[in-house]
Amino acid sequence: MPNESVSTESFASEVTKPTKGPKLRLAIIGCGGISETHLKALKTMADVEVVAGVDIKPERLDVMREKYGIPELFEDWNEMLEKVAPDAVSVCTPNGVHAPATIAAAKAGCHVITEKPMAMNPAECQQMIDAAKDAGKLLVCGFQFRYHPNTQMLVRAREEDQFGDIMFVKCQALRRRGIPNWGVFGQKELQGGGPMIDIGVHVIEMAHYTMGSPKPVAASGNVWTYLGDKSSNVVSQWPGWDWETYTVEDLAIGQIRFENGAVMQIEASFAAHIEKDVWNFTMIGDKGGARWDPTAIFTDRAGTMTNTTAGFLPKADFHTLFISKLRNFVDGCLHGKQLECPGEAGMAVQKILDGVYRSAEAGSEVTID
């Protein structure tokens, strides 16, 4: 299970630039949008050398060469793994390619960090975990929101027993109108699903981590598609998505029961008719409750009901969060530092996603192994 003890080293603002010691030779597989966020974060690390990039689209390889100066570029990861033999790879492909790329890289002797969600389903996650274990290599699932200072504050409050038994958690990742108009986010066979697996996964992951990573045992869910597969000639923050290939849900609602009796509700949408986008979770425990954003803890103190908010939290944006997650991976590869988010943590989240989708398909509650 993930390292539950949170140290201040996890805060992005405290990441340092090492100047001496070994270098990690790292390759990127999948050179699209998120790979650029990886590359900007890796650029801050003097102990990382990006040695190669792989993409099936030559124009993306041109970007890697011209904008980032990556020296070796390939259209096939097997060729790259054989010719370059990197120490580690970062898998930034669509979800359906995470497992084959990870397994090939692990078999070739590489440590792997893979983008979220870990894969399409728990069976793929298990194959990835097994491949890394057999090769004696590290496998990290690249969830960055557990490094967010709001999350870290709530994890510490839970470790201080400010919440008691956490009974109920409500997760929301809702866009009023935000169907991605790039990549393959609308194609179920390549992504595994829509907003639940793409954005719900982030809020589920940070909430599950904050709860102390209880074991999910049952799921109930529903999904609906009512807008994404219609003409995209409507107002949207990202207009003109590919509605003709759109096969994922627009809205997913789920409920998870955990072995310890806790319940998590999940709402995820690319296109919800609501006032404005929501990205948050709330928790109710038998001693206290919390809200992720703006972060607050609700308890009884000094004989009254009190609301605790942070006097200071470190700055966090996409860049600093990616530095945190990649720094932990690099330190694990180079120095054996404990991994914050190993493959097993990615698997736990995948089981939750899979449970919601299976239940929606079955029309009834399903058990989670």
Ligand SMILES: NC(=O)c1ccc[n+]([C@@H]2O[C@H](COP(=O)([O-])OP(=O)(O)OC[C@H]3O[C@@H](n4cnc5c(N)ncnc54)[C@H](O)[C@@H]3O)[C@@H](O)[C@H]2O)c1
């Ligand atoms: N952590 C985050 O906050 C975050 C944010 C955005 C995306 N992501 C994840 O990153 C992944 C990629 O998303 P994106 O927005 O960069 O998508 P994208 O479409 O911009 O990039 C994916 C790239 O992978 C390439 N690719 C596809 N098949 C390949 C193959 N077989 N071999 C090599 N390259 C291949 C595509 O050509 C494309 O350039 C997804 O899993 C997504 O969930 C994570």
